[in-house]
Amino acid sequence: MSNRTLTLLMGFVAFLILLVGVVFAVAVLGGGDDDNAPASPNQDRPRSTSGGFCEAKQLIVPGTTPASVLDPIQVTDVSTSEYVVEIFGGLVTLDRDLNVVGDLAESWDVSADGRVYTFHLRDNILFHNERRVTAQDIKYSIERAADPRNGSPTVTAYLGNVVGVVDKFEGRANEVAGVRVVDERTVEIELIQPSDFFLKELTYPVSYVVDREQVESDPRNWTRRPNGTGPFKLAEYTPAQTIRLVRNERYHLGAPKLQEVVFDLSGGSIATRYQNNELHVGFVPAVELESFKDGSNPLAGEYLEIPEMATFYIQLNTSQPPFDDPNVRKAFAMAIDREQINEVLFYGALRVADGFIPPEMPGYTESVSAYKYDPEEARRLLQESKYAGNIPRVVLSYGGSAGNSPDILVAMQEQWRQNLGVEVELQVLDPASYLREQRRGEFQMSSDGWSADYPDPENFLGKLFASNSPLNYTGYTNPEVDRLLEQARNTTDTRERYRLYAQAEQLFLDDAAIIPTFWSVSHMLVKSCVKDYPTAPMTIEKYRYIDISRD
Amino acid sequence: MGPGLLGYLIRRLLWAIPVLFILSVLVFYMLRLAPGDPTDTLLRQNYTPEAAQRLREKYGYDQPIHVQYWKWLTNLLHGDLGVSTRYPDFTANEVILPKMWTSAQIGFFALLITFGIGIPAGIYAALARGTFLDPLVIGFWLFIDAVPYFVLIPLAQWLFALKLGWVNLSYEGVYSPNMILPVLTLSLPAVAGVARLMRASVLGVMGEDYVRTARAKGLRERTVVLTHIARNALLPMITVIGLSLPGIAAGSLFVELLFGIPGIGREAFDAVLAPDFDVILALVMFGSVLFVAANILVDIAYAVIDPRVRLGEARG
Helix, strand or coil, X not given: CCCHHHHXXXXXXXXXXXXXXXXXXXXXXXXXXXXXXXXXXXXXXCCCCCCCCCXXXXXXXXXXXXXXXXXXXXXXXXXXXXXXXXXXXXXXXECCCCCEEECCEEEEEECCXXXXXXXXXXXXXXXXXXXXXXXXXXXXXXXXXXXXXHCCCCHHHHHCCECCHHHHHCCCCCCCCCEEEEECCEEEEEECCCCCCHHHHCCCHHHCCCCHHHHHHCCCCHHHCCCCCCCEEEEXXXXXXXXXXXXXXXXXXCCCCCCEEEEECCCCCHHHHHHCCCCXXXXXXXXXXXXXXXXXXXXXXXXXXXXXXEEEEEEECCCCCCCCCHHHHHHHHHCCCHHHHHHHHHCCCCEECCCCCCCCCCCCCCCCCCCCCCXXXXXXXXXXXXXXXXXXXXXXXXXCCCCCCHHHHHHHHHHHHHHHCCCEEEEECCHHHHHHHHHCCCCCEXXXXXECCCCCHHHHHHHHCCCCCCCCCXXXXXXXXXXXXXXXXXXCCHHHHHHHHHHHHHHHHHCCCEEEEEEEEEXXXXXXXXXXXXXXXXXXXXXXXXXXXXX | CCHHHHHHHHHHHHHHHHHHHXXXXXXXXXXXXXXXXXXXXXXXXXXXXXXXXXXXXXXXXXXXXXXXXXXXXXXXXXXXXXXCCCCCCCEHHHHHHHHHHHHHHHHHHHHHHHXXXXXXXXXXXXXXXXXXXXXXXXXXXXXXXXXXXXXXHHHHHHHHHHHCCCCCCCCCCCCCHHHHHHHHHHHHHHHHHHHHHHHHHHHHHHCCXXXXXXXXXXXXXXHHHHHHHHHHHHHHHHHHHHHHHHHHCCCCHHHHHHHCCCCHHHHHHHHHHCCXXXXXXXXHHHHHHHHHXXXXXXXXXXXXXXXXXXXXXXXX
16 A cells, blocks of 8 residues: 555644644643742733733733623622622722722711711712713612612612602602702712611612713613713623723722723633733632642732631521421531531631621621531430431522532531431522522522622621511521611611621521521732732722732 | 426425424423523522512513514514523623624634544545554544543643643634634544544445456556545545534533633523523524534535435435
8 A cells, every 4th residue: 555645644644643642742741840830930921912911001800790781770799790889889989998988979977866968979070971970960870770660679678778769669759759969069868767887888889870861862772881980981891701991090089000900701711821821810729728828839929818708508497397496407507517628628718607797797796606516416406306216308409609519518418417317418400490499488408608798797687687588598587586687777876786786696596597607718819910909808899909010 | 406406405495494483482482481580590689579570571571472482583583583681781692693603613613623634534544454553543533532621621721821831821812823722622532533434434435346446447546545435435424524514603612611712602501501591592593593504505415416316306
């Protein structure tokens, strides 16, 4: 078979085989020697985008696809509010230390009875299109949020205390009587009852200001290029690819230092691209966490540990056997060794939740405590329960995006088996089915999580523990807890209020209707040329603080 | 193209219409009758029956299914694929078409490479039968095929981006050097299949009388291989190529996920989980249309290339 065609074919194939072979040989042989080499030697390599990676004022971060439109009154999730807080603004906002500070409002007065807030607007507040923001814009935006035709899912929860909001939302009024324009630069908001956390609620997107002209001239598509008042303007949104925010030069709290922020929505390999200087922000893989914490990793200088106001937990349905018996609930709570799970499975990446309210939350009370690991006591309680020896089938459902990771659930399943001799089945559902079945109260046990919308215990306890709350999936009702929560809501003395929340929290935890598992921690990597990266434990507008510079 | 072929073509196209119609009805009803609608995932913890009802009215999910179907069909005939509940700022057209185009371009290049390597490799292996080179070639490609994506891709990313610094990994459009890795990881594992088919096909042809005749006539070996063996052996490959065409527009979940490519494979996966009714429907319909079209294309190609195949007449 020695002829030219064959030789050519052979040559071609041999070349390919050789090529691929060499590549693999390099990969296999070249590995190992400098796996942990710092990425810094590449720091100077220019990116194909404009300017150098550390020269241009362009921050490239991994982003998540917003789940709803970029309309402040429709926001329900962290992924969308991350963008909305940068593009829009309201009367007040949270600074990096989570204090309430003026945004569009320069100052405010509170009436003696605590029911009327008078906001004085700044002089120099402009929409992105340079139109001036007036008191009418504030009133329009809140009324738009309360308009039942707009169907805001959050307005009654966050602004329900404003006189007239619920009336308008339920169709009993045409305007929101409690929001009054005094003059161009003054707006008055009247509350149904005095509230110590009203200003905090007001930092939530639902009360942000939108441009009436834009909304009314293009009701369907205005959110594609929203005209807000925030530090950044939306320049580009390509689904599954990019969200690009550019700086608002005229921002009234000081123009951002960055020219633009690029959110990479593509997913891809974040760790590798961070190492390759394609992203300014990355995440530490759990397996490498130790080397970052003890400083032995060459990238340890770029490591940021950010505790988050987020709690993971297991909900027990108190209206279904066997969790209608408090002894069974307590036994389940005491039979899990969360320390061990955290150390062995997560290399200490999480924090064991010793209560429900996370420690970063104002009003966190250290003495509040959840059940600790105690297998002896757990077995004893199970023996004492009415289900001793005849425990029914137990199913733990999961599938929502917020809950404990499946690894945690499998570990707990094993601990319940070992410590209680109870075989818990794990059931995974797609997100839609999970949410639906949970709402219907179908689950015996379910895994979930909750993160702060505003820095106040009310956002955790009032939402999840009140017996009439739609988010209380435990079927648990306790008049004493309800009374304490109601009393806290109506108390204007901050310390007294926190004390009442702590009492309610302790009662709830003692009855073990939920088992708090972990408090979340974000382990981030931020390139050394990125300066002043805010480490707030919740979503706040943060990109205007950040700068990129070499030194 | 003879009159028989033309008639056959028209019949096939007419048949496609009821097929697609029945399919669309089935998928539409299955989606709507399955428990759960997008209101759960849209509202999450803010779910109230009233809010859900408002959303259903907004998207028309509260109407009887046949009314919804009719509305969907009318819109479809006007080129409107509907709305995406996952990207509420965009229409389904805006979500699907750019992504499908992205996947299709990448898939096309991958297909070129797969067949560009697979066919010569198959011919070579067949001609080298009886020597160690035959199992070596096939075995090598089988090895590539056997390495899972999630091993192959991180290894390739580490080597070419971090180690050698030849490419970046961010998505910067289809025509960027960053796309070389995804195209190769998409194409190389598929080479084995093509090469083995081609090898079998060549071996089949090599035993044919006309090959022996050609050799007996004293033709040069190159002529025998190229004109008598390869050309005839390529015939069965038409089916393979034709039927892999719809596949390239379907994208690849793994490659798109691991390289962060905004393609239709990921989109389809996310849409099903949401569930994003109109996007799922549109993808199923696109897939079916492409499949039917590819089948017709294959048949035509046979008729044009191989005079022995007479479709129109054969089917009366």
